[in-house]
Amino acid sequence: MNHYEEGLNINKDSQKIDELIRDGNIFKQDKPNEGKITFCVENIKNLNGRIVSPILTVSNISWKLGVDSYPDNEYMNRQKFLCVYIVCNEDQESFLWSCTATIEIRLKSIYKNNDIVKNFQTDFDCDNTCLGFTNFIEWNTLVDECSQYLDDGKITIEATINVESTKGIKGKVEIDFDKYIKLPNDTVINIDGKKIHVNKEYLSLLSPVLRSMFYSGFAESNMNEILLKDIDVNDFIELLDVIKNPQKEVTKETVEILLKLGDRFDISYVIDKCEKFLMSTEDISFKRIFELIETYNLISVIYQAPSKLQF
Incomplete structure (x- = not known):
């Protein structure tokens, strides 16, 4: 299985974000070309469909962090994983834009220095807006009662985004x-x-x-x-x-x-x-x-x- 899968089909009608996350999601941006999404997913054992974080804007590009199970529930005889992915510039209608970015995705552990961390660098464009890991962690390991990644039934995932270059992206000037x-x-x-x-x-x-x-x-x-x-x-x-x-x-x-x-x-x-x-x-x-x-x-x-x- 590839480390990351291109073109994941995000279902915009999936379960509502506010039913699955707290208001405590954190969006941090220290530099114009860098940002971090901290996404808390409640009741992960009962995850039903794809969910995505609210939008973080970095380098005038919208970014979201999404989670899902892979394969989904209709393939009960196959090994199941947590799927984690980044959505880049999803609503941009232009076909002339692109950006190169380095992404770090981190599943937080309740124990110090035990996080699962995976990285990739890629070129996003109109045909390649969704990339991530279909096999981030084996599902049973994640939801086991003794799992070091569960905190009162929820998991916390961080995505650090570093945009290295862009083409065809124009910033908006907001004027009072x-x-x-x-x-x-x-x-x-x-x-x-x-x-x-x-x-x-x-x-x-x-x-x-x-x-x-x-x-x-x-x-x-x-x-x-x-x-x-x-x-x-x-x-x-x-x-x-x-x-x-x-x-x-x-x-x-x-x-x-x-x-x-x-x-x-x-x-x-x-x-x-x-x-x-x-x-x-x-x-x-x-x-x-x-x-x-x-x-x-x-x-x-x-x-x-x-x-x-x-x-």
Whole structure:
């Protein structure tokens, strides 16, 4: 039997999590690319179907820890094991993402230094989201009355996740608009002699490019005014209007302006708004949408609106 089995079919309608676990499950994240799930499963002897932990997000990817018995109860004449597995990015609809991760799965013992620990490193992608061990521990050993892994009828399993690299994964920027739009203007941006008063803390939150100009060792950071070249002042005002007003809609007249400036200043919030518009609009031709996808690498549009991309 392989140490881990690919493509385990997770039953989303399996027994409810809150019937089998306590609220004490622990989710720990010390670094952006590392995290730990501690999953307590109650009444393991009566496990009936697959169950999974709540979601932990590491490197902008969702992770869950699942347990099951293998084989299931209909194969009573075969040796039974505890099956433990990791579910990676299960709800991601894109087929263009991937990540390389090292996983450590640990079944906790009631005795010190007696845990069962198994590891693997693998590449997850849209065709390979569920990996684990079908034979983590022999079932009778696990549930025996003298088992060192039972604590008042429950078991505790830990999964430590270390994400080494990702492709096609885009983080979401959460912004408290109420907090920032009320801040006073403290910086001047000069475009073709026209001065625009802005709050640099707010713009720095949204744009790594502007943050570098405001706070780094760039010459601009020591100037009373920030000079921006090769930008139409009205286009920049449109950009500011979108990022200062969450109710501001993207339109067919503004989407290309916003994509261009959002890409130039690396403002993911603006790019996301443009992607959502392109996924829903009927006012822009397929040809033009495809050109924008190629120019700005709009992965979300490719997989969220495939009907638009049919020749």
